[in-house]
Amino acid sequence: MRKKILVTGANGFLGFYLVKAAIQKNLEVYAGVREGSEVSHLKDIDAKLTYLNYSDLNSLKENFEINAYDYVIHAAGVTKTYNNQIYRTVNADYTKNVALAAKSIAIKKMVFISSLAALGPTIFGEENVLLPDTAPKPITSYGRSKLIAEQTLKDLKNLEWIILRPTAIYGPREKDLLTLFKMINRGLEIYLGKKKQTLSFVYVEDIAEVAxxxxxxxxxxxxxNISDGKRYTIQELSGIIKKKLKVKTVKIIIPIFFLRLLAGITESVMKRRVSIINKDKVSELIAENWFCSIEKARRDLSYTPQFTLDKGITDTIEWYKKNKWI
Incomplete structure (x- = not known):
């Protein structure tokens, strides 16, 4: 009999790939979504839709008991919102409810998709690396909410869990980095300030596979911590995208003070709507060093990234073009 796995947030960017990866492992997959979610892209996949109410612990427990899951990958969450309390509710409180439901049926393993943002960045320099046990210093509300969720799991006894902290995830269907692809495709290569930065990335299929x-x-x-194991600069990222798109660009440097001013104005005007540029996003974008070590994941989880940034960007652009996103 096939083992059962629940993937929460199955309708999301990463969730879609988690479902596909679980199917490839011959698991009986339950795609967990909320009522009203867009699920048309899941209709041709061999997974059972199950609707979850994360705010209702009793409802979750009932769902877990009826379906008798063996494993849970909890990827549901919010990455952008206008209200910090929403981060806490969705990313931390709902994670606790999922964990309690999993504990109630003595699940074999719960895998929680956290974020490198829970650790926060470190300072620039070849010797500075984010390790799994680096003292966390998140710089965004999103990162703080993920850290609270992590601590919730650590405080629960008699629950088997693993926490994965992916760095910036990219690939087909991803919409945040899509903005950068679009700008470069239009001939604009934009940089924020002149300070040196170290970035890290992970292709969506790699994080799905290790999860x-x-x-x-x-x-x-x-x-x-999960990345492709390499260090990059924003110039390298832009250079790869420009090369793959076969375009020439004009380089523009935006001063940090102007970006912060714009973020403040945008937040004031947007009020109860999510803004593309906000103070948290600026802090994240200009952070000096997001490089993390994946040696522990290599050792314990047999994690071997299959996608370099060059290969991943190639596949991503092909998908964007085929689906007319760029």
């Missing part, structure tokens, strides 16, 4: 693989790992109650 599913983590369900069967011997290790438990451990945290792992």
């Amino acid at each position: 599913v693989q983590s369900c069967f790992a011997d290790t438990s109650r451990e945290c792992y």
Whole structure:
């Protein structure tokens, strides 16, 4: 009999790939979504839709008991909102409810998709690396909410879990970096300030693969940083995109003070709407160093990234063009 796995946030960017990766492992997959979610892209996939009310613990427990899941990958969450309390509610409180529901049926393993933002960046320099046990200093409300969720899991006894902290995830269907692709495709290469930065990235199929693989790992109650293991600059990222799109660009440097001013104005005007540029986003974009070590994941989870940034960008652009996103 096939083992059962629940993937929460299955309608999202990463969730879609988690579902596909779980199917490839011959698991009986339940795609967890909220009522009213857009699920048309899941209709041709061999997964059972299950509707979850994350705010109702009793409802979650009932769902878990009826479906008798063996594993849960919890990827549901919010990455952008106008209200910091929403981050706390969705990313932390709802994670606690999912964990309590998982604990109630003595699930084999819960894999929580956190974020490198829960650790926060470090300072620039080749010797500075974010390790899984680096003291967390998140600089955004999103990162703080993920850190609270992590601590919630750590405080729960008799629950087998693994926490994965992916860096910036990209790939087909992703919409945040899509803005950068579009700008470069229009001939604009924009940089924020003149300070040096170190960035890290992970292709969506790599994080999906290691997340599913983590369900069967011997290790438990451990945290792992996930990237492709390489260091990049924003210039390298833009250069690869420009090369793949075969376009010439004009380079523009936006002063940080102007960006902060724009973020403040945007937040004031937008009020109860999500703005593309806000103070948290600026802090994240200008942070000096997001490079993380993946050696622990290599050792414990047999994690081997399959996509370099060059290959991942190539596949992403092909998908964007085929689906007329750029």
